[in-house]
Amino acid sequence: MVHVIVTGGSSGIGLAIARCYLKRGAAVTLIGRDPGRLTGARARLCDETGCSQERIHLGQADVADEIQLESVIAAAEATHGACDILVASAGVVAPAEFHLQEAQDFRRQIDTNLVGAVNAVRAVYGGMKARGHGKILVVSSGAALIGIFGYAAYCASKSALMAFVEALRLEATAHGIGVSICFPPDTDTPQLAAELQVRPAQAAAMMKAGGAWSADAVAARIVRALDRNERTVYFTATIFLLGRFGSVVRPFVYWWFERKRVRLR
Numbered sequence: 001m002v003h004v005i006v007t008g009g010s011s012g013i014g015l016a017i018a019r020c021y022l023k024r025g026a027a028v029t030l031i032g033r034d035p036g037r038l039t040g041a042r043a044r045l046c047d048e049t050g051c052s053q054e055r056i057h058l059g060q061a062d063v064a065d066e067i068q069l070e071s072v073i074a075a076a077e078a079t080h081g082a083c084d085i086l087v088a089s090a091g092v093v094a095p096a097e098f099h100l101q102e103a104q105d106f107r108r109q110i111d112t113n114l115v116g117a118v119n120a121v122r123a124v125y126g127g128m129k130a131r132g133h134g135k136i137l138v139v140s141s142g143a144a145l146i147g148i149f150g151y152a153a154y155c156a157s158k159s160a161l162m163a164f165v166e167a168l169r170l171e172a173t174a175h176g177i178g179v180s181i182c183f184p185p186d187t188d189t190p191q192l193a194a195e196l197q198v199r200p201a202q203a204a205a206m207m208k209a210g211g212a213w214s215a216d217a218v219a220a221r222i223v224r225a226l227d228r229n230e231r232t233v234y235f236t237a238t239i240f241l242l243g244r245f246g247s248v249v250r251p252f253v254y255w256w257f258e259r260k261r262v263r264l265r
Contacts, residue, residue: 004087008139010040011189028055038060134177135178138164192212
């Protein structure tokens with residue numbers, strides 16, 4: 001039985017990805033910080049997919065805590081076997097202008113979004129390398145591809161994932177490990193609902209054109225990409241253009257935004 005480990009698996013994109021794999025008959029490990037949300041997620045998944053609770057292992061951990069996360073993943077592998085697919089989906093966002101944001105809030109986004117993904121990969125990488133196979137997908141964001149007003153920490157953390165994945169892929173390919181990254185747009189999740197309450201008007205003006213995808217649609221695209229061994233996953237034409245032709249596209253976006261910002265003042 002395929003074993004899929006999903007960080008940030010108690011809600012949003014991570015939960016939707018878990019649902020996809022459970023419907024295929026996989027064993028799934030959900031990792032999250034809140035035990036109540038994890039238990040609720042398992043009950044919901046069992047109800048929606050008809051699977052037994054035994055197929056869903058729960059791991060309570062803060063992905064930024066390397067030792068804690070390593071212990072939780074070791075327990076998951078002891079329960080369901082070696083990790084075949086890792087989806088590093090855990091993430092946080094707290095938009096605020098840089099000069100107004102507390103240092104701890106900035107650091108928390110770096111620790112969760114970047115260091116947390118690295119910790120998750122490190123916990124499964126050695127085993128995958130020894131076995132000569134495995135798949136890793138890191139969930140970044142469309143915000144990794146362009147600077148956004150009020151999102152300095154988030155953009156930095158998600159952009160850094162690109163360099164990490166690209167460098168790791170050069171090492172991992174020789175060992176039979178596929179390493180992919182995806183760049184979702186705004187996705188209709190509880191986190192987005194909270195984020196929109198504090199999203200700066202300047203950022204809203206820049207980001208509203210794309211609309212929000214459903215978590216199920218994003219998850220389906222991610223799972224399909226893993227099936228096809230795709231290395232990079234885009235979701236909209238704008239994100240594709242920024243990803244492939246960013247050096248050409250970004251100056252026009254910034255020019256448009258500067259004009260728009262004048263009208264917002």
